[in-house]
Amino acid sequence: MNQLTKHKKLLLIIGIFLACFYLPLGRARFDNAVMEALYLLKWYAREHVILCLIPAFFIAGAVSVFIGSQSVMKYLGPKANKLLAYAVASVSGSILAVCSCTILPLFAGIYRMGAGLGPATAFLYSGPAINILAIILTARVLGLQIGIARAVGAILFSIIIGLIMHFLFERHPGTNTAPQPQIPTDTHHRSLAQNALYFASLIGILVFANWAPPAEQTGLWFKIYSAKWFIAAAFAAALALILIIWFHIRPWKIILAAAPVIALSIAIPQYPIIPFITAVALLSIILATEKPDSENAQWLNSTWEFAQLILPLLMLGVIFAGLLLGRPGHQGLIPSQWIARAVGGNSITANLFASVAGAFMYFATLTEIPILQGLMGAGMGKGPALALLLAGPALSLPNMLVIRTVLGTTKTITFVLLVIIMATISGIIFGAMCP
Numbered sequence: 071m072n073q074l075t076k077h078k079k080l081l082l083i084i085g086i087f088l089a090c091f092y093l094p095l096g097r098a099r100f101d102n103a104v105m106e107a108l109y110l111l112k113w114y115a116r117e118h119v120i121l122c123l124i125p126a127f128f129i130a131g132a133v134s135v136f137i138g139s140q141s142v143m144k145y146l147g148p149k150a151n152k153l154l155a156y157a158v159a160s161v162s163g164s165i166l167a168v169c170s171c172t173i174l175p176l177f178a179g180i181y182r183m184g185a186g187l188g189p190a191t192a193f194l195y196s197g198p199a200i201n202i203l204a205i206i207l208t209a210r211v212l213g214l215q216i217g218i219a220r221a222v223g224a225i226l227f228s229i230i231i232g233l234i235m236h237f238l239f240e241r242h243p244g245t246n247t248a249p250q251p252q253i254p255t256d257t258h259h260r261s262l263a264q265n266a267l268y269f270a271s272l273i274g275i276l277v278f279a280n281w282a283p284p285a286e287q288t289g290l291w292f293k294i295y296s297a298k299w300f301i302a303a304a305f306a307a308a309l310a311l312i313l314i315i316w317f318h319i320r321p322w323k324i325i326l327a328a329a330p331v332i333a334l335s336i337a338i339p340q341y342p343i344i345p346f347i348t349a350v351a352l353l354s355i356i357l358a359t360e361k362p363d364s365e366n367a368q369w370l371n372s373t374w375e376f377a378q379l380i381l382p383l384l385m386l387g388v389i390f391a392g393l394l395l396g397r398p399g400h401q402g403l404i405p406s407q408w409i410a411r412a413v414g415g416n417s418i419t420a421n422l423f424a425s426v427a428g429a430f431m432y433f434a435t436l437t438e439i440p441i442l443q444g445l446m447g448a449g450m451g452k453g454p455a456l457a458l459l460l461a462g463p464a465l466s467l468p469n470m471l472v473i474r475t476v477l478g479t480t481k482t483i484t485f486v487l488l489v490i491i492m493a494t495i496s497g498i499i500f501g502a503m504c505p
């Protein structure tokens with residue numbers, strides 16, 4: 071161990087000791103911020119890990135195993151048709167109603183499979199930003215102008231950010247240095263349509279299990295929300311049939327797994343998360359009992375790799391986000407009044423502050439709308455509101471920590487700065503056009 075390393079460790083130990091020595095326990099704001107961090111962590115674990123992240127991990131694992139790298143390279147690789155690649159990546163969020171954290175396993179999956187940096191980062195931004203339900207709700211609650219601006223801005227953002235990332239870091243082939251997973255060689259015995267139906271069933275489970283309640287208890291969106299578990303169950307049944315017919319899992323395994331899930335769904339319909347957890351656990355057991363070198367076993371292994379990579383950093387990031395900013399409607403170390411005062415009007419400072427605050431806060435899908443409704447009622451300008459909408463859902467502190475493990479520090483900082491700068495500029499322009 072050289073002297074420099076010893077000095078760094080010594081400084082780290084001293085820093086940790088001083089932080090513990092001067093820990094401001096007993097002060098109301100600090101104690102409240104600690105509780106807010108724990109409340110946010112508890113809420114995140116209950117509302118997002120089981121229903122959002124676990125299905126996303128399975129989808130990411132499936133991408134790594136069941137989609138050949140040649141297919142990814144053809145449509146999203148560095149040498150793919152640029153118009154097609156960015157068109158696919160920029161509208162992906164209209165299918166995936168996910169937040170800034172749930173998109174991470176999917177992004178890591180396609181990037182590890184060889185997707186170009188430009189399309190991959192366009193997908194990373196668009197996934198949580200272009201949510202049809204969120205855009206419609208934005209237009210209804212915050213106004214048609216800001217709803218249209220959010221939709222147009224998010225699509226343009228994803229393309230421009232992807233192109234800039236490509237120009238800065240991927241002008242020469244071979245810059246995707248992400249580790250490549252071990253993929254079974256027999257991945258081409260199913261047709262494109264069969265693989266599409268398989269992924270549609272997985273995405274259907276993810277989308278409808280997380281379908282959020284609309285503001286009004288009437289209309290199509292509420293009817294879908296009322297039936298969301300029946301729809302998710304239909305997708306799960308389709309997945310079960312697909313696993314039997316095209317993935318050659320023995321029918322008796324699926325039947326044995328389905329029986330307790332159906333029984334629990336009938337016995338305790340008021341707690342749908344319990345049969346959901348049971349289904350996930352039994353599917354994992356089925357995949358674990360397959361031959362070690364089979365595609366199905368590799369699917370579980372790849373899913374576990376993504377979970378190990380992403381979940382610990384997300385939890386750490388949620389704790390820090392809660393400590394600094396608290397939950398919606400509650401305060402962390404930074405007083406919410408400061409934020410409300412800082413985003414009034416349409417100045418450069420107000421738009422920049424809204425972009426930075428949105429980038430570091432954690433927004434679950436659709437929660438940004440009532441938060442913005444309250445801030446606008448407290449005097450927030452339309453420009454800063456759009457800036458926060460364009461930066462907030464696509465980024466968060468937990469999200470940044472995970473992106474860094476996939477892209478590295480330089481690319482992550484560049485991506486974050488691009489989102490903040492473009493959101494700020496968009497807010498200024500929109501605020502001037504729609505005062």
